[in-house]
Amino acid sequence: xxxxxxxxxxxxxxxxxxxxxxxxxxxxxxxxxxxxxxxxxxxxxxxxxxxxxxxxxxxxxxxxxxxxxxxxxxxxxxxxxxxxxxxxxxxxxxxxxxxxxxxxxxxxxxxxxxxxxxxxxxxxxxxxxxxxxxxxxxxxxxxxxxxxxxxxxxxxxxxxxx
Amino acid sequence: xxxxxxxxxxxxxxxxxxxxxxxxxxxxxxxxxxxxxxxxxxxxxxxxxxxxxxxxxxxxxxxxxxxxxxxxxxxxxxxxxxxxxxxxxxxxxxxxxxxxxxxxxxxxxxxxxxxxxxxxxxxxxxxxxxxxxxxxxxxxxxxxxxxxxxxxxxxxxxxxxxxxxxxxxxxxxxxxxxxxxxxxxxxxxxxxxxxxxxxxxxxxxxxxxxxxxxxxxxxxxxxxxxxxxxxxxxxxxxxxxxxxxxxxxxxxxxxxxxxxxxxxxxxxxxxxxxxxxxxxxxxx
Numbered sequence: 001x002x003x004x005x006x007x008x009x010x011x012x013x014x015x016x017x018x019x020x021x022x023x024x025x026x027x028x029x030x031x032x033x034x035x036x037x038x039x040x041x042x043x044x045x046x047x048x049x050x051x052x053x054x055x056x057x058x059x060x061x062x063x064x065x066x067x068x069x070x071x072x073x074x075x076x077x078x079x080x081x082x083x084x085x086x087x088x089x090x091x092x093x094x095x096x097x098x099x100x101x102x103x104x105x106x107x108x109x110x111x112x113x114x115x116x117x118x119x120x121x122x123x124x125x126x127x128x129x130x131x132x133x134x135x136x137x138x139x140x141x142x143x144x145x146x147x148x149x150x151x152x153x154x155x156x157x158x159x160x161x162x
Numbered sequence: 163x164x165x166x167x168x169x170x171x172x173x174x175x176x177x178x179x180x181x182x183x184x185x186x187x188x189x190x191x192x193x194x195x196x197x198x199x200x201x202x203x204x205x206x207x208x209x210x211x212x213x214x215x216x217x218x219x220x221x222x223x224x225x226x227x228x229x230x231x232x233x234x235x236x237x238x239x240x241x242x243x244x245x246x247x248x249x250x251x252x253x254x255x256x257x258x259x260x261x262x263x264x265x266x267x268x269x270x271x272x273x274x275x276x277x278x279x280x281x282x283x284x285x286x287x288x289x290x291x292x293x294x295x296x297x298x299x300x301x302x303x304x305x306x307x308x309x310x311x312x313x314x315x316x317x318x319x320x321x322x323x324x325x326x327x328x329x330x331x332x333x334x335x336x337x338x339x340x341x342x343x344x345x346x347x348x349x350x351x352x353x354x355x356x357x358x359x360x361x362x363x364x365x366x367x368x369x370x371x372x373x374x375x376x377x378x379x380x381x382x383x384x385x386x387x388x389x390x391x392x393x394x395x396x397x398x399x400x401x402x403x404x405x406x407x408x409x410x411x412x413x414x415x416x417x418x419x420x421x422x423x424x425x426x427x428x429x430x431x432x433x434x435x436x437x438x439x440x441x442x443x444x445x446x
Contacts (some may be wrong), residue, residue: 019205023212025285055173059181067201068208070322070329073188074181081181085174124189126291127336130357140285 007052010155014041015061022068032133035144038065039080039113043087043106044152050091058084072124083109103145110138140151199300202324209283209295209327223401224444233241275389277311278302283327292332292359294318296425297324307387309428315416316340316381317425332419333394334359342394343382347372350382353394359419362395364411369402371409379413389428 018037026034042061045053062077071074087094087109094105114134123125188194221312227235280296298304300323308320310330318338322329331338338355342364352365367373377397383390395413402409 019208020212023209023284025212025216032172055170055177059177062181063201064205067198067205073194073198073201074184078178078181078185081174081177084223085170088170124248125337127357 007049011045011053011057014045014152014155015064017041019064021070022065031130032137032140035137035141036065036110036113039083039110040106040141040148041082041152042084043109044080044149046084046087047091047094047102048153048156050088055081055084072120075120076117078120079113081115083113086112099146099149100142102149103142106145107138107141110111110141111135114138182405193378199324202322203299203326206283206327213283229343234304261314274430278429280310280425280427282423282425292335292338292355292357293317293321293418294330294425295327296330296331296427297327298427299324299328301326303429304328305425307386309392310420311392311428312417312424313426314418315395316388317417317419317422319387320427330425332359333360333415333417334419339365340388340394341382341384342379344373345378345380346374349373350384351379351411353379360414361415362415364397364413365408367409367411368407369409371396373399373400373409373411389430 015038018041021037022138038061042053042058046058058080059077062080063069063073064072065076065080094102097105114137118134184194188198278298280298280302283295283297285294295319296310304320304323306320306323310317310319316333318330318332318335319330321331332355332356333340333353334355335355336355340353341350342353343350347366351367354363354365356363364379375397378393379395379397381388381390381394383394393416395415397413399412399413400409401411
């Protein structure tokens with residue numbers, strides 16, 4: 001029982017840190033490094049423990065992103081759900097991949113996430129000012145994911161080699 | 163090969179349905195507005211935490227300033243203050259003259275405005291949108307569509323009111339339009355945000371009208387949302403195309419859209435924030 005509680009505690013802590021990271025204000029020039037931290041943390045837990053991290057908590061995380069970013073209620077939740085479902089289906093393969101290959105998959109998932117968001121924004125009538133920055137960001141994730149993964153795996157108590 | 167079991171699939175189906183329903187409700191109706199405000203209030207402490215840590219680092223950096231630097235900053239501020247005070251003298255005189263002339267002409271006098279100072283907590287959480295969050299909300303009498311200015315000019319308008327914070331759409335946001343006029347000749351137009359904090363476009367100015375680079379644009383007050391006369395932008399480039407009946411005009415916003423730390427909220431004198439909250443409390 002204690003072990004189980006510890007898991008949930010770790011999940012909460014990691015998501016809190018992700019929320020704090022998203023609130024850091026960045027100027028125009030640094031928009032390219034404004035990563036979707038909450039999405040990364042959710043994907044991490046889904047890959048490591050898909051049975052501990054249910055779809056309902058994914059949805060709640062999506063709603064948190066919506067509220068923090070001022071989007072429509074349910075918009076990021078929707079795109080996060082789709083991406084999470086994709087990672088749940090393939091979580092066994094992703095888990096056993098070497099870290100570099102894994103980060104390419106994660107980068108692709110975040111790309112899909114942003115694409116769905118772009119589509120939903122288009123329906124409401126919000127345009128994106130800078131497409132290049134918007135889609136270069138997931139590409140940069142290939143470099144960031146190994147770092148994020150190894151620091152997040154501290155919460156699990158295991159160390160993964162690069 | 164792992165195949166998602168039917169439980170996950172049904173969960174997925176219902177959650178996606180729920181998100182779509184809540185999205186469309188939030189977009190089309192106002193039923194979810196209170197829920198949204200409540201949720202925003204729950205998560206605003208996170209913004210306070212990061213903001214206060216940034217404030218702390220700024221404080222530490224400032225405390226390492228040398229005496230000389232402090233003195234020079236103080237000097238600059240003093241000079242600025244003198245300049246403002248001098249122009250204010252003229253302003254009072256003009257105000258008096260204006261009201262006298264208006265009386266002579268038998269027209270209604272201008273409405274007086276009251277301002278409230280707010281701090282910027284966070285800017286631009288989303289690459290699409292030019293928005294800031296300020297530390298005043300429903301509690302301080304903030305209302306939807308309220309005009310927000312900084313010390314130089316109009317910054318934007320309030321787009322979402324929570325209990326202790328509110329969200330402001332800047333005039334550089336892609337979805338933002340504001341009616342303007344050129345001070346020099348009163349030519350009316352609409353200024354549209356471009357998503358860049360350095361450029362605002364002017365729409366529907368015919369390519370035979372009198373526009374010059376360097377013209378000052380102010381709020382025209384048409385539409386009744388923005389108070390008349392506050393400066394908005396300065397024209398920096400005018401392009402003419404033979405195939406296009408309108409000019410392509412770019413202008414530079416006067417307000418410091420990406421730098422302002424403190425902003426002012428404008429109330430008409432009959433909607434004084436203090437009075438409003440008092441009447442609300444007595445009603446309850």
